[in-house]
Amino acid sequence: MPKTLLAWIGLLALVALGLGTAAGLAVLNDRVRIVVQADGTPDAAALATAQLRDEVGQVQRDLRALADALTAGVQHLAAAQDEAAAAHAVTLGAQIQKLHAAHEQVSARVQGIVDGQRTLRAAFDDVATRALAAALLPASAQPHIDQSGADHPRADQPSDAVPTPPQPTALAVPVEPPPPAADAPPARRRSAFAFSLPSQAFRFDARQRFELLPSLSRVGFDAKSTLHDFTGVTSKLSGTVTLNLAAPGADCRGAIHVDAAALDTGLAGRNDAMREHLATAQHSEIVFAFESMTDVTVDAKELRTLGTVHGKLTIRGQTHDLTMQVRLHVDASRRVHAEGEAKVLLSAYGVPVPSQLGMIKMEDEVKIWIALQARSLGNAAESDR
């Protein structure tokens, strides 16, 4: 009996164990996954981490390459900017120099205009004063307006006289004294050549005084004779000319003085004969004094002037009117070149026409010519008119 009971208990235990196992499998079936893999293989998290690390490394390399490329690009851009800046600086420098030159020219012109205005204003004040005084006073009572100032002590000179204050009168006319700057010398400028140059530059359109340069000038004559023609020439000359190259007109003044005995025809014997005929011992100079210029053509851009000079020519002490076509131009050294020629009759000036036994003789008409160079001495004074 006990054996049978034990058998039944054992059987029931086996059945209960089987049921318990089945129930447990049913409960855990959705919650447990069993993976079968070989030993040493990384899990999914490790794989994901490794993949992420690779991607981050790639991104870092890309960023480094991008940074290198950016650096090179920036350097290239900076170099290009430097080159452009240097080229721009050169261009600006040249433009500044041009502007500087233009500014100086304009300044010189403005100074000339200002000086002219001051002179005109002083002259106008003078005329107005005189006119007003003449209108208000009888001739016997007109005040003397002293332009020289000789009766008045200068401010920089001592005077023993007790200064008398000016008495106001009904006729007192206030005369504004000319500004001192009008008489002041023009400002000087320091050049790149280290010297101080006068600010007053050569001007084609201003009335200026010119000095002939003998070493760069020649005058002469061309003569014809029965057998051959010849020229007499000399550089022994002197003279000054005053004119406005842009408007010579009636303000053209000056004279050329030529040493008659210095004329050289190339033959000593002929020179001796010429001096005899010109009576150089008594009349040492041939003089051409000019007084005006007509038929003027001016090319201000090329600094050229053409015209007919009217004046008087003196040979052997005899003076006659002479007209000469003259070409004037200014060269790069600011020298004025004057070239011209005219025909004269020797007999008109009392010069015996050379002749040998009436068969070999020189023609009475000779062509005189000038090839002069002159340099400016600055603006002409009023006294040069």
Place this chain on the structure above:
Amino acid sequence: MRSVRVLLALTIALPLGCIPSNVVADDQRAVMPEPDELVWSPAEAASLSGLYESVRIEGEIASGMWKVLYHFADNGDFSGAALILDEGGPAFQTLRGRYSLADGEIRLGEDAAPAKLDTAPDHLRLRTVDGTILLRRAGD
């Protein structure tokens, strides 16, 4: 008598006939400047030393500056004299200072503007916007 005159005339005419005409052509009347055949190159400091005188002045400065001399020393000193047209007429100005040379430009004085400087055998040429001075060596 007539034959004597003819003989005399021939006697005079024969030697005179041997003399050629010497009429100066129209374009040869003026005094012509010497042609400038110099070959210029940018200046170097070693080539400056010496005394120079102007042989040509061109440009705006030419109206006020008639003649100029410069002396350049090896140690950088220079001295100059120029005949300048002043209010009372031409007058000499003299000066001295130090010059410097760089990139083909010379500064005559520490505060002076630079001038282009070219050289040719025994010659210097200074150039600015105001003009050009051509100088010839006149001594050591």
